[in-house]
Amino acid sequence: MKEEAEAAKEIAIVTGKAIDASVKLGGIFRLIFGDAAIEFGGAVKDWATYFRYKNLLKIQDKVFKLHKKRNIEGKTILIPPRYAIPLIQNASQEDNDDIQSLWAGLVANSTDPDKKLNVKKIYIEILSSLEPIDVQIMLYFSKQGWLLFREVPGGGITIEKLSSELNLSEDDIVISLQNLHRLGCLVADFEPNMSNIGKSSFGTLVKSEKTSFRLSPLGYSLLEACECN
Secondary structure, eight states: HHHHHHHHHHHHHHHHHHHHHHHHHHHHHHHHHHHHHHHTTHHHHHHHHHHHHHHHHHHHHHHHHHHHTTTTTTTOOOOOOOHHHHHHHHHHHHHHHHHHHHHHHHHHHOOOOTOOOOOOOOHHHHHHHOOHHHHHHHHHHOOOGGGGGGTTTTTOOOOOHHHHTOOOOHHHHHHHHHHHHHHHHHEEEOOGGGTTTTTTSSHHTTTTTTTTEOHHHHHHHHHHHHOOO
């Protein structure tokens, strides 16, 4: 009885601290989460659980639709826990529909016995670091064929061309390209000349008018792993 009483006391202390913290931090919770914080009484843990639950439901629907389309319902294979756990943890935080589709494609392909896809942690890490604009740019690159290369007549995808084709600001594109390069999904092509000797860093080259861009082998591999057909 004494041990139970002590345990109850500890729980009361911890719970009391949690409630107190929730009350004191209610202002910043409402500032960041808006009405959702009020709806859950300032309990961010409950709000976060609900948020992740809704995201996983949407991804689940996409996965099941792909399985039905491929006629593999009831024939799927399991994803090893060392990949499945971080995959679910990261995917549940994504609320953008385009990126959710990539997560769904990765799950569907990893559980499809006919695909024989070996899911990799790097795919999970990259997907969790993508912004919607990054996905838009990657998908655009993937459809350009030989026009990705500067040596081809009319080829070479520059920031100016991306801005025109995708109706995006050049400043936003610069940030996106640097993120994709950081993640290993992008390659930059440029013509060496006297003005850029010694300026081989991507941060310098990305703003050059003559630099063009294309997906790296890793970028193509990721899109293939997340294919939604």
